[in-house]
Amino acid sequence: MSLLTQEHELVRKTARDFAEKYVGPIARRMDRENYYPRDILRDAGKLGILTPTVPPEYGGGGGDLRSVVVILEELGRVSGGFSLLVEAYGVLFADALKNFGSAGQKEEVLPKVAAGEKIGAFALSEPCCGSDAAAIQTRAERRGGEWVINGAKMWITNGLYADYYLVAARTGPREARHKAITVFLLRRSSCVEASPIEVMGVRGTGTAELKFNDCSVGEDEIVGELNGGWRVLMHTLDVGRVAISGVALGIARGAFEEALAWARSRELFGKRLVEFQNAQFELAEMLASIETARALTYYAAYLYDVGSPEFLLMSHVAKLQAARLAVDVTRRAVQMEGGYGYSKESKAEMFYRDAKILEIGEGTNEVMKYVIYKLLEKSS
Known part of the structure; x- marks a missing residue:
């Protein structure tokens, strides 16, 4: 059974085209200069990418959590920073206001935020x-x-x-x-x-x-x-943990794709790096990790979209595993590129630094394991 529909794949294409056209050119500037891409947010707003779940009448994308994950994956593949920015903007702020705000709050704030005119x-x-x-x-x-x-x-x-x-x-x-x-x-x-x-x-x-x-x-x-704020916070963070798993998936993909291209072009001892079995095994491990994170993340988002009671557990499982796997994949990418991977010229180096926050933000690995165990006890 496919967890994504044709509509999700159309969302992916829109997000991928946007990421390559708008985010790619400023990704390194964001990293090197701590540059906040205000103008690019307005461009994202025009496509509904900035606030994927906000209803169209407020200017949002009107999508579900799977749409969010797909968008963040494609953005993260180009820039972990931009993807995380959109996750915090579109989910932690805009989706929370959509779910819990009053009619007046939503009418005043959401159209401005969805358009990228005002920031939340x-x-x-x-x-x-x-x-x-x-x-x-x-x-x-x-x-x-x-x-x-x-x-x-x-x-x-x-x-x-x-x-x-x-x-x-x-x-x-x-x-x-x-x-x-x-x-x-x-x-x-x-x-x-x-x-x-x-x-x-x-x-x-x-x-x-x-x-x-x-x-x-x-x-x-x-x-x-x-x-009653605790309910607002916990619901928002539970959704956010799946969304940030999409960020993790994108970061891992970006690092893997660069490492694969490097291995195919790098020559040593008269052979291409990719011809060595160790390089092949490392690339296989990286791809297996990415596909594991993808399956968990898409499944957790699907459970939310269909209103399954299993969502709460799986949101924490996906966050724990996707974060850990992203850190591991980016580490392997840096190692494969050797000295170049340790330099600021390498995108893998940038992705490696980007990945670490995934094990800390929106619930540390330790908090994820604590909640998973509590839910295990509750169900037994």
């Missing part, structure tokens, strides 16, 4: 708390008829340039943990202080530290329900 960011992680999201310290307190937000967020993709933030804030005692968290839609203003963070890979993604200084929002800017 998902603000959850904090200096104190990455894996333990229930321990966040950013607070929102009622003052008169408004909520006032104070606190700091860390590692926020698109955060440096965002016009809108989905901010997770504590709206009750710290002891209440996840039961006292609310998500707010916050517009960029002078109360938001954004500082760039230099990262190892996936550069050009506008990664930032954010500080909120008496940021005021109205009651109508709550996304979901008061003290």
Whole structure:
């Protein structure tokens, strides 16, 4: 049974053509200069690639999670940074607002974000708390008829340039943990202080530290329900874990394709590198890893699209394995290219650095294994 339809393959072609025409020429600039490709986002918006699941009436692609995965795979094959940027933009922000925002929030924000005119960011992680999201310290307190937000967020993709933030804030005692968290839609203003963070890979993604200084929002800017933010966050991250698996798949493909081309053209000891059995075995291992990640990622996305209760488990399995396999494939690609692979001229070197965040962001490998075991216990 094919997990993808003809429509998904048409989406793939659109994403691939876009990646090669628009993203390819600026991929190395993003990496070397930490360049944020604002104009390319507008081009992506015209094709619905930027917000794949947002309904067409808001300017989005109107697709399902398999469409998201296919798009991110094709973007990641050219640039891990651009693919991750779109994943955080289109899934963690736009899809979350589509699923949990009010009619007014969606009507105001989604068309601008889908078009790439305004940028959205998902603000959850904090200096104190990455894996333990229930321990966040950013607070929102009622003052008169408004909520006032104070606190700091860390590692926020698109955060440096965002016009809108989905901010997770504590709206009750710290002891209440996840039961006292609310998500707010916050517009960029002078109360938001954004500082760039230099990262190892996936550069050009506008990664930032954010500080909120008496940021005021109205009651109508709550996304979901008061003290019901945990549901918004967990659903969004579960979907995001499959989406970022698509990023992983693309990064692995990009590194593999360069390594294969290198092996076919590189000569040593009077033979092409690809004629040596060890090179053949390495390429076979890399391809097997990519196909394993592909099967898991597509299957997890399919389970979400059909509303299967198995989705939750498989979203974590796919994220764990796709991330690990991407790191391994890119490592093998660098090794195959030898000294060239260790140089900044090699795309494999860039993909290798890009891949590492996949084992950390949106749930570390350790968190994935913890959740998988908890779900195992629950089902037995």
